[in-house]
Amino acid sequence: MDILSGAYASVPADSSWDQQTEQLFYKTLKEDVAISGLEIPFSGQLNRFGNEWFYAQLNSNWRSVITCIPGTMAELSKDPYFGIASDNEVGRSKAIKFYQQANQQIQQFNSYFNKQMVTHVLIHSAPTINEQVPSSVRALVKSLNELQQWDWHGAKLVIEHCDAQVNTQHSEKGFMRIEDEIDAITTVNKHAKQRLGISINWGRSAIEAKSCNGPVEHIKQCIKADLLTGLIFSGASDTSDVYGVWKDSHMPPQFNDFDCINNRDSVLNEEQVKRCMQLQAGTKLDFVGCKISLLPNKQSLATRIKYIQKTLAMIKDCIN
Incomplete structure (x- = not known):
């Protein structure tokens, strides 16, 4: 099981970091033997400083996952019908073309290192439903049937469940229900060249349920369907002024031996991590990891690294 860091979420969202600082950030992560790879965002390219620069920052032994959520959200801001689950054929076709671009980027990524660097591609059941x-x-079955026929250069396709649209409550992503995602994947897997799976983002499932029980229930459903592939721990809060109330802001977990005032009201803690890892113990997860942001943006590089390392250490302790 690979241990991943969604390190891009720990980079400041503003322009306070220059290229040299980001280079040092990745250099430190590259030397961390606890990390098997990264969760890397795709939004047309893999890094704001360009792919060639980004490749040079990576450990050539890493096995990484590409997430398409940043690009998906960017496209949705321009076209609300965009998405592989869209009943609007134009919007669905745009999403297929977007994933073609991601496919090409993965080929280039592997070619640069002359070996497979990407193990999984996280895809999403957009659009935001209303x-x-x-x-x-x-529509999702139609799209998945198309996508799974392509050569993904060794990578597996995985739907990352995002918070679904639930009745009239506010959603962060508002994509498809996990029951419908399971239904679609189960249908496609009957004849697929390569089985698709599902990855759970802890924070997004908690946001959907407004409860720590959300991720647990989603994990159980995926295990029952034999689809659970990955698990990423990203926190959330029901009270935070800094990270927002049930916002997908990648809040760090609480720590027993290291704490900051800004993450003390995170609903993600060691108990919740252990609960999930014990639940999946009988399955064979391909990857587990964390994706956290440090707010406010003034947090130092050293602090950001420390939070990533502490979160991954918590996860590893719960695996053993």
Whole structure:
């Protein structure tokens, strides 16, 4: 099981970091033997400083996952019908073309290192659902059937579940229900060249349920369907002024021996991590990891590294 860091979420969202600082950030991570690889964002390219620069920052032994959520959200800001689950054929076709671009980037990534560097591609059941923008299992099945026929250069396709649209409550992503994602993948897997799976982001499932029980229930459903592939720990809060109330802001967990006032009201802690890791113990996860942001943005590079390392150490302790 690979241990991943969604390190990009720990980089300041503003322009306070220059290229040299980000280079030092990745240099420190590259030397950390506890990390098997990264969760790398795709939004047209893999890093704001360009792919060639980014490749040079990576450990050539890492086995990484590409997440398409940043690019998906960027496209949704321009076209609300965008998404592989969209009932709008134009919007669905745009999403297919977006994943073609991601596919090409993975080929280039592997070619640079002359070996497979990407193990999984996280895809998403956009669009954000509302009365004007419907989605369906039928549309998602159609898209997944197309995507799984491509050569993904050794990588496996995985739907990363994001918080679903639930009745009238506010959603962060508002994508498809996990029951519908399971239904679609189960249908496609009957004839797929390579089985698709599901990855759970702890924070997004907690946001959907407004409870720590959300991730647990989603993990149970995926295990029952024999689809659980990955698990990423990203926190959330029901009270935080800094990270927001049930916002997908990648809040760090609470720590027993190291704490900061800004993450003391995180609902993610060692008990919740242990609960999830014990639950999946009988399965064979391909990857587990963390994705955390440090707010406010003035947090130092050293502090950001420390939070990543402490979170990964907590996860590893719960595996053993």
